[in-house]
Ligand SMILES: Cc1cc2nc3c(=O)[nH]c(=O)nc-3n(C[C@H](O)[C@H](O)[C@H](O)COP(=O)(O)OP(=O)(O)OC[C@H]3O[C@@H](n4cnc5c(N)ncnc54)[C@H](O)[C@@H]3O)c2cc1C
């Protein structure tokens with residue numbers, strides 16, 4: 001058997017064969033419905049164990065398959081959460097699916113946020129737009145384990161007040177003394193009471209200890225580039241900065257080569273990578 | 288904390304030599320703005336430079352399609368206003384306190400005289416202002432590029 005056949009031969013959900021799951025619940029994150037969260041449940045068996053930062057390949061039958069981060073779990077209800085932004089063919093088709101509809105799921109795949117590296121330290125999470133989705137499980141972990149990190153700084157950037165994600169969670173997180181949450185929008189309206197500006201400004205101003213801090217970043221690449229510069233300026237070392245990089249994917253299991261980025265296969269070696277290991281290719285175009 | 292201590296602890300003055308800071312203290316006073324109070328008014332003479340000690344200030348532009356729109360919010364360790372530095376010495380935007388805000392307010396005439404009299408003071412303030420302007424320009428470019436918009 002070649003590697004593709006071996007991959008295909010795995011149990012449904014593990015290799016190339018999607019396992020049947022169902023949408024147990026659907027919630028709109030943004031009023032226009034362009035960002036929505038699914039709670040999904042397997043038709044058979046248990047919800048697989050995942051680590052924060054990992055993704056699943058979600059399949060809209062007859063349309064196509066896309067990598068989507070796991071944005072949380074309903075441990076008691078046997079579900080996983082995925083938050084999707086409708087941008088193109090597959091995710092727009094997914095936008096039209098309803099509760100009870102079937103989807104295919106493969107995963108979890110990829111590398112995770114290194115929670116152990118951050119243990120006992122200041123943890124800085126910089127999230128831009130839908131980039132908050134893979135960081136949400138880290139916040140859930142910090143809520144459940146207040147002793148895990150010294151302090152957590154969640155710095156969120158989004159377009160405008162209407163596109164703020166996980167609003168109820170953000171309010172609940174903000175109430176915890178060890179969690180400091182700052183939301184900044186590019187364009188604020190008259191009723192907006194939070195920050196207006198760029199999220200990197202929050203990195204410059206947050207009250208963390210740069211000599212003992214770890215940072216996790218996820219968002220549009222220009223935002224991450226500026227956030228890395230701001231962290232470096234504050235004195236956070238490159239080996240304490242972790243970024244989640246998104247590349248188009250097909251197999252998700254390191255066999256097709258579709259997601260190659262320099263020397264990395266992003267479905268296997270990523271999406272979470274340590275900055276000092278990718279600094280040489282981070283801002284290289286057309287890799 | 289007295290004025291000299293507050294100045295020494297502000298990010299704008301962090302790298303300034305003590306003699307430079309002394310010249311700045313001579314131009315400074317403390318002020319407090321209640322929510323809704325204007326620090327700067329669009330087109331009014333630009334006669335003061337502010338360093339925020341605590342609180343929150345909105346930079347706004349009047350007369351846009353979306354009303355009196357906030358362009359940026361500023362807080363502790365930020366500087367407000369650079370139009371005092373270059374002719375025609377008039378504010379381009381409004382700056383309004385959103386929360387009770389404490390500032391160090393510098394008389395612009397006094398600052399300009401100190402900068403002209405002593406090139407070390409002139410260099411230190413110009414460098415500080417340039418850093419602020421560069422950061423604001425980069426931020427404005429990022430905000431304009433609609434990073435989080437539809438791909
Ligand atoms: C590891 C990983 C995790 C991801 N997690 C999530 C998630 O939690 N939620 C979510 O909504 N999306 C996530 N994405 C992005 C998602 O996979 C893409 O948006 C999706 O594949 C687009 O497919 P489509 O057929 O709907 O759009 P297409 O028709 O393929 O593309 C439509 C437009 O979107 C652009 N586009 C496609 N993919 C991306 C991307 N990754 N980033 C920016 N622009 C893109 C294309 O250039 C094109 O302009 C993740 C991607 C990766 C690699």
Ligand code: FES
Pocket residue numbers: 248249250251252253254255256257258259260265266267268
């Ligand atoms: S998606 Fe096939 S190798 Fe990564």
